[in-house]
Amino acid sequence: MIYLDNAATTYHKPQTVIDAVVSAMQGMGNSSRGSHSGALKAARTVYDARCKAAALFGCADPSRVIFTANSTEALNIAISGLFTAGDHIISTDLEHNSVLRPLYRLQAEEGISLDFVRADKQGCVDYGDFERLIRPETKAIVCNHASNLTGNMLDLARIGAICKVYGLLLVVDASQTAGCVPIDMEKMGISVLCFTGHKGLYGPQGTGGLCIAEGVEIRPFKVGGSGVQSFSKTQPVQYPTRLEAGTLNGHGIAGLAAAFDFISETGVEAIHAKEIALMRRFYEGVKDVDGVTVYGDFSTDERAAIVALNIKDYESGEVSDELSETYGIATRPGAHCAPRMHEALGTVEQGAVRFSFSYFNRSEEVDAAVAAVKEIAE
Amino acid sequence: MREKKLRFIITFHTTTDAMAFEKHCLAAGLPGRLIPVPTSITAGCGMSWMADPADRAALEEAIKKDALKVDALYEVVH
Numbered sequence: 001m002i003y004l005d006n007a008a009t010t011y012h013k014p015q016t017v018i019d020a021v022v023s024a025m026q027g028m029g030n031s032s033r034g035s036h037s038g039a040l041k042a043a044r045t046v047y048d049a050r051c052k053a054a055a056l057f058g059c060a061d062p063s064r065v066i067f068t069a070n071s072t073e074a075l076n077i078a079i080s081g082l083f084t085a086g087d088h089i090i091s092t093d094l095e096h097n098s099v100l101r102p103l104y105r106l107q108a109e110e111g112i113s114l115d116f117v118r119a120d121k122q123g124c125v126d127y128g129d130f131e132r133l134i135r136p137e138t139k140a141i142v143c144n145h146a147s148n149l150t151g152n153m154l155d156l157a158r159i160g161a162i163c164k165v166y167g168l169l170l171v172v173d174a175s176q177t178a179g180c181v182p183i184d185m186e187k188m189g190i191s192v193l194c195f196t197g198h199k200g201l202y203g204p205q206g207t208g209g210l211c212i213a214e215g216v217e218i219r220p221f222k223v224g225g226s227g228v229q230s231f232s233k234t235q236p237v238q239y240p241t242r243l244e245a246g247t248l249n250g251h252g253i254a255g256l257a258a259a260f261d262f263i264s265e266t267g268v269e270a271i272h273a274k275e276i277a278l279m280r281r282f283y284e285g286v287k288d289v290d291g292v293t294v295y296g297d298f299s300t301d302e303r304a305a306i307v308a309l310n311i312k313d314y315e316s317g318e319v320s321d322e323l324s325e326t327y328g329i330a331t332r333p334g335a336h337c338a339p340r341m342h343e344a345l346g347t348v349e350q351g352a353v354r355f356s357f358s359y360f361n362r363s364e365e366v367d368a369a370v371a372a373v374k375e376i377a378e
Numbered sequence: 379m380r381e382k383k384l385r386f387i388i389t390f391h392t393t394t395d396a397m398a399f400e401k402h403c404l405a406a407g408l409p410g411r412l413i414p415v416p417t418s419i420t421a422g423c424g425m426s427w428m429a430d431p432a433d434r435a436a437l438e439e440a441i442k443k444d445a446l447k448v449d450a451l452y453e454v455v456h
Binding site: 031032033034035040043044046047050062063227228229230236238239240241 | 390391392393394395396397398400401412413414423424425447
């Protein structure tokens with residue numbers, strides 16, 4: 001199989017990540033549950049992963065790195081724990097349902113109000129719209145770093161600067177960029193960074209987290225076992241325990257720690273450069289093929305390594321199935337959990353076929369995908 | 379059971395703080411090790427740092443100098 005669905009999850013993982021998970025499963029206790037050697041091994045492993053996440057994302061304090069099952073859980077924790085009735089939140093058309101649904105739920109159940117920065121037919125935003133939508137009751141901008149559909153990237157430093165001027169929180173969904181695009185919370189002015197472990201970080205599924213800037217206080221999404229302060233009727237107030245009730249995915253986090261090592265040893269810039277080169281090779285190969293429509297802004301390499309396209313008026317699911325069955329190429333069709341982005345692109349009915357590239361793809365695989373698209377378009 | 383004697387005990391709010399403390403002590407060559415919090419200090423679970431009372435001054439200095447996050451300091455028979 002030629003795997004080009006890395007925006008869903010990266011398929012090829014570093015052997016060190018696999019080895020770390022296996023080793024953890026062969027000899028690790030439960031973090032924060034006692035102080036025997038197995039429990040301490042788990043606690044040290046989890047703490048090591050916190051330190052590595054903090055270093056990678058520019059989070060000043062490792063105790064403000066909270067581990068979750070994925071970005072969606074991290075975003076739910078942030079969004080449900082930061083906002084209350086009367087707050088106004090600004091988001092964008094680029095968002096995934098992991099941002100949209102928690103916001104829509106707060107709108108329906110808690111009475112927050114929402115506005116969206118609209119995207120044009122290329123999936124691009126006008127940054128002036130962020131400022132135009134700000135009201136006295138605006139509390140935050142919640143947005144992704146890059147669209148999971150077009151790969152278009154938002155300029156977080158620019159948005160962070162706006163947030164600083166108006167005293168807003170900036171909550172970021174970095175699902176498509178963590179590990180493959182440089183992120184610095186302090187420099188970009190990010191209040192809460194939500195990430196998943198199994199995409200650009202090349203870690204196991206079931207890992208992810210949020211990094212919280214100094215001064216940002218999030219109410220617990222869940223409460224329960226913490227391994228400390230057991231006779232208190234309330235969840236401990238200190239991070240990370242405040243937001244980590246229940247046993248952590250220690251085995252997965254051991255793999256994630258190894259994944260952070262892979263990222264730092266390889267270099268985020270080197271990973272981004274290779275992925276973008278593969279994306280460019282594919283884009284250049286398909287963009288002028290008769291019957292092929294490519295979506296998104298390719299005028300810059302400041303983007304995620306994603307190419308979404310359609311062929312003639314074929315259903316995207318039909319094309320993806322043909323790619324899989326006839327050519328052995330894995331892609332993702334349909335709506336990609338990004339309803340507003342499809343509305344902006346005009347692809348609600350057809351969906352789109354998404355090709356997404358990883359550090360472990362090879363140029364021959366890209367060339368085979370280009371040839372397959374050409375053949376289907378004939 | 380081991381003989382009880384006077385110990386210097388440092389408690390923490392979270393396991394993360396305990397891990398950070400242990401990492402710092404190992405790197406700095408400071409004495410002690412992590413143990414379950416003695417029930418004479420608090421009921422419940424959690425980790426604490428146990429050292430000889432003779433090492434208290436060195437540990438307290440590190441806490442102050444390097445702004446290590448701790449809950450409280452005790453000397454108890456344990």
